[in-house]
Amino acid sequence: xTIELITIGSELLSGHxxxxxxxxxxxxxxxxxxxxxxxxxxPDDHETIIxxxxxxxxxxxxxxxSGGLGPxxxxxxxxxxxxxFDRPLVFHDEILTELKERFARAGRAATPLLDTxxxxxxxxxxxxxxxxTAVGIILTQGPKTxxxxxxxxxxxxxxxxxxxxxxxxxxxxxxTVSLTWSTTGWPESRLFETLEELIKETPAVTVAFLPSERGxxxxxxxxxxxxxxxxxxxxxTVRPRIMEALYAEDDVALEVVVGKLLRERHxxxxxxxxxxxxxxxxxxxxxxxASAYVLAALVTYSNQAKIDLLGVDxxxxxxxxxxxxxxxxxxxxxxxxxxxxDCAISVTGIAGPGGGxxxxxxxxxxxxxxxxxxxxxxxxxxxxGDREMIRERAAQAxxxxxxxxxxxx
Amino acid sequence: xTIELITIGSELLSGHxxxxxxxxxxxxxxxxxxxxxxxxxxPDDHETIIxxxxxxxxxxxxxxxSGGLGPxxxxxxxxxxxxxFDRPLVFHDEILTELKERFARAGRAATPLLDTxxxxxxxxxxxxxxxxTAVGIILTQGPKTxxxxxxxxxxxxxxxxxxxxxxxxxxxxxxTVSLTWSTTGWPESRLFETLEELIKETPAVTVAFLPSERGxxxxxxxxxxxxxxxxxxxxxTVRPRIMEALYAEDDVALEVVVGKLLRERHxxxxxxxxxxxxxxxxxxxxxxxASAYVLAALVTYSNQAKIDLLGVDxxxxxxxxxxxxxxxxxxxxxxxxxxxxDCAISVTGIAGPGGGxxxxxxxxxxxxxxxxxxxxxxxxxxxxGDREMIRERAAQAxxxxxxxxxxxx
Numbered sequence: 006x007t008i009e010l011i012t013i014g015s016e017l018l019s020g021h022x023x024x025x026x027x028x029x030x031x032x033x034x035x036x037x038x039x040x041x042x043x044x045x046x047x048p049d050d051h052e053t054i055i056x057x058x059x060x061x062x063x064x065x066x067x068x069x070x071s072g073g074l075g076p077x078x079x080x081x082x083x084x085x086x087x088x089x090f091d092r093p094l095v096f097h098d099e100i101l102t103e104l105k106e107r108f109a110r111a112g113r114a115a116t117p118l119l120d121t122x123x124x125x126x127x128x129x130x131x132x133x134x135x136x137x138t139a140v141g142i143i144l145t146q147g148p149k150t151x152x153x154x155x156x157x158x159x160x161x162x163x164x165x166x167x168x169x170x171x172x173x174x175x176x177x178x179x180x181t182v183s184l185t186w187s188t189t190g191w192p193e194s195r196l197f198e199t200l201e202e203l204i205k206e207t208p209a210v211t212v213a214f215l216p217s218e219r220g221x222x223x224x225x226x227x228x229x230x231x232x233x234x235x236x237x238x239x240x241x242t243v244r245p246r247i248m249e250a251l252y253a254e255d256d257v258a259l260e261v262v263v264g265k266l267l268r269e270r271h272x273x274x275x276x277x278x279x280x281x282x283x284x285x286x287x288x289x290x291x292x293x294x295a296s297a298y299v300l301a302a303l304v305t306y307s308n309q310a311k312i313d314l315l316g317v318d319x320x321x322x323x324x325x326x327x328x329x330x331x332x333x334x335x336x337x338x339x340x341x342x343x344x345x346x347d348c349a350i351s352v353t354g355i356a357g358p359g360g361g362x363x364x365x366x367x368x369x370x371x372x373x374x375x376x377x378x379x380x381x382x383x384x385x386x387x388x389x390g391d392r393e394m395i396r397e398r399a400a401q402a403x404x405x406x407x408x409x410x411x412x413x414x
Numbered sequence: 415x416t417i418e419l420i421t422i423g424s425e426l427l428s429g430h431x432x433x434x435x436x437x438x439x440x441x442x443x444x445x446x447x448x449x450x451x452x453x454x455x456x457p458d459d460h461e462t463i464i465x466x467x468x469x470x471x472x473x474x475x476x477x478x479x480s481g482g483l484g485p486x487x488x489x490x491x492x493x494x495x496x497x498x499f500d501r502p503l504v505f506h507d508e509i510l511t512e513l514k515e516r517f518a519r520a521g522r523a524a525t526p527l528l529d530t531x532x533x534x535x536x537x538x539x540x541x542x543x544x545x546x547t548a549v550g551i552i553l554t555q556g557p558k559t560x561x562x563x564x565x566x567x568x569x570x571x572x573x574x575x576x577x578x579x580x581x582x583x584x585x586x587x588x589x590t591v592s593l594t595w596s597t598t599g600w601p602e603s604r605l606f607e608t609l610e611e612l613i614k615e616t617p618a619v620t621v622a623f624l625p626s627e628r629g630x631x632x633x634x635x636x637x638x639x640x641x642x643x644x645x646x647x648x649x650x651t652v653r654p655r656i657m658e659a660l661y662a663e664d665d666v667a668l669e670v671v672v673g674k675l676l677r678e679r680h681x682x683x684x685x686x687x688x689x690x691x692x693x694x695x696x697x698x699x700x701x702x703x704a705s706a707y708v709l710a711a712l713v714t715y716s717n718q719a720k721i722d723l724l725g726v727d728x729x730x731x732x733x734x735x736x737x738x739x740x741x742x743x744x745x746x747x748x749x750x751x752x753x754x755x756d757c758a759i760s761v762t763g764i765a766g767p768g769g770g771x772x773x774x775x776x777x778x779x780x781x782x783x784x785x786x787x788x789x790x791x792x793x794x795x796x797x798x799g800d801r802e803m804i805r806e807r808a809a810q811a812x813x814x815x816x817x818x819x820x821x822x823x
Contacts, residue, residue, distance in 0.1 A: 013606045016624055018450040020441020021594075021633065024433050027455070032429020043426040043462075044455040046436070053452075087616065136799070157625070159803070213430055276692075276713075282699025283692030288689025293767050301719035304685075304695045304711035306704070310753060314710055314723070344719060358702050385809075389688055392702060410552060 038181025044404030078263030189220030275346035447590030481565030598629030621638030685757035746784035
């Protein structure tokens with residue numbers, strides 16, 4: 006089973022747009038044990054699309070095309086596919102009806118653009134697009150199948166997950182079982198050294214290390230009839246060795262895990278942020294229904310705001326500086342006092358690029374965790390990287406400190 | 415002049431690694447008016463590399479290959495190139511000498527790996543690698559040139575900037591001038607309809623629409639000896655038509671523009687957020703030295719927090735609901751009262767997925783802007799999309815409302 010991907014868009018070739026679609030589609034196929042054999046980016050050009058699609062169809066069983074659907078690029082993909090498959094564009098009434106109904110429900114006026122979206126190759130099958138106006142297109146030619154999806158990630162992603170990957174997977178007998186675990190706090194090299202011997206001894210399991218600012222995801226895969234048992238035995242061996250860094254036996258964000266812990270324990274939280282500037286609050290409230298446990302966040306960027314909004318004693322700031330253990334403690338305790346939350350996290354640090362000194366360099370961050378019953382702890386971190394990396398790492402470390410605290414009896 | 419890029423690495427096809435190299439190389443070429451005509455990602459496979467390089471050389475004047483150099487992937491690219499160009503791998507003493515000297519200076523012991531790095535196709539030209547051990551390779555065949563660079567970004571990037579782009583540019587007389595403008599508040603379709611006639615009338619200018627949740631970027635390009643004049647005339651015509659949506663004649667984030675306005679006017683700001691949960695504060699403080707104008711943000715997720723931290727009258731919440739004009743106004747005014755900031759923005763809305771009613775559906779957001787001198791305005795928005803999109807759009811609309819307010823005399 007060979008699968009090729011064609012991503013269409015001049016912006017992918019000119020350095021304007023990072024090709025996250027290729028990354029996403031490759032990853033979704035890999036989840037079910039399928040491998041993309043080639044990916045090509047080409048400009049929005051009629052003849053180039055025709056030639057490239059023909060070449061891909063000659064080699065591959067499945068060809069996925071993304072981009073070039075929709076009115077602003079003159080529906081260039083649709084027209085090229087009509088040529089390759091020799092199917093004229095005809096008007097599809099059912100597409101127009103669906104679009105008009107959706108626009109009416111949203112209180113929007115139908116525009117002539119909707120008519121062009123209903124013009125599609127004869128005999129094609131369509132994938133609905135609940136977010137935008139361009140439907141996905143499926144065309145077959147003997148044993149070959151071509152799928153065209155929009156280039157807008159939010160429109161493309163559900164089509165890939167819900168329609169295309171299951172359909173390709175149904176045509177194969179590959180039984181690959183994969184698991185993704187989420188870790189934080191350990192660098193990739195430490196995880197690798199911890200697991201290196203095990204990996205060598207267990208060729209039946211493939212291990213991928215997927216690092217980011219927020220930690221390292223580990224993907225374990227096994228193929229074959231015994232894949233599930235192989236993987237079950239594997240995780241039993243691995244789990245105790247990386248327990249300290251492992252925050253979920255799943256591919257999940259830390260704020261989701263923290264939110265679940267707070268919800269289960271019927272605890273409310275407040276956040277006091279300085280250098281992270283709202284990032285922790287933003288992440289906590291990325292989770293639907295976070296209002297069940299997030300009461301408030303106080304982003305006290307200036308010293309005066311720390312004093313006025315969190316009740317931090319100005320003498321402490323003067324004596325120890327805003328980036329210090331006593332201020333981190335006072336911020337966390339102040340957040341509880343001002344909001345009545347059951348627990349709080351606080352962050353104060355130097356994200357850079359300016360503001361560092363010899364004593365307190367860029368990347369120095371103090372994080373506090375406080376519980377109404379249980380007192381306050383604070384810890385110092387020295388993060389590497391630019392402003393964005395330091396902020397990301399500080400937010401992640403703060404959420405993880407809370408997680409560990411909540412799990413400590 | 416056609417230039418193709420081949421990025422080698424199975425990790426690019428399996429969703430493990432985002433292809434930032436293609437993005438970087440495309441962008442560096444575009445800076446000097448050169449356009450990548452095709453980019454393909456292929457796995458670390460000898461025969462596939464040979465076939466793909468041959469196809470690319472048949473089409474293009476220049477072929478850039480990245481990845482597959484170096485010992486961890488068995489130098490697969492070097493071996494394939496030796497086959498394609500029919501040049502045996504021979505030992506290059508000057509490469510080994512240079513590597514050994516560098517290792518000696520760094521106090522590192524030479525390893526047998528260095529010998530394999532000195533084994534290169536006969537008659538090739540080399541690009542030094544001051545960071546790693548794999549040199550860049552240049553091979554020519556008649557009028558065609560192939561360049562191979564390592565896949566590690568920090569080794570590849572200096573080779574592209576210092577050696578390859580200048581060399582390709584020296585072979586052309588192309589003068590392409592490009593400009594990127596940033597807009598927000600208008601959907602892509604409205605921008606397109608506004609400019610449609612103009613675009614048709616001006617074939618000398620190419621226009622690309624680059625939409626995201628935060629707005630639409632417009633890229634204008636013109637080629638040829640008169641490119642600069644063509645583009646200058648074009649922007650004069652376009653500017654007044656899209657003035658309302660245009661926030662920068664540059665490719666820049668809205669928080670940078672807002673930050674610049676605040677800084678120039680010596681104004682401080684506070685933010686009062688509900689449904690955006692800290693996203694606006696996070697974006698404002700993404701900008702280095704935002705501490706010059708950001709005093710604080712109050713993320714009042716619960717009603718009680720709106721009352722306690724912002725002084726919103728509980729009777730207003732009871733009478734109008736938390737998502738209402740009076741609450742948006744009271745939040746913005748409360749943020750100024752509690753922090754002493756010169757201006758404030760407030761957001762209260764329903765980001766979903768739950769919490770919507772017939773009267774107040776998911777996506778309903780009230781945004782307030784207040785100035786210490788100049789009073790308070792509030793506006794209602796109805797955003798489409800999922801939780802993340804609604805939050806992104808609300809944050810963008812709030813920053814833009816402040817921008818417009820600051821520009822209004």
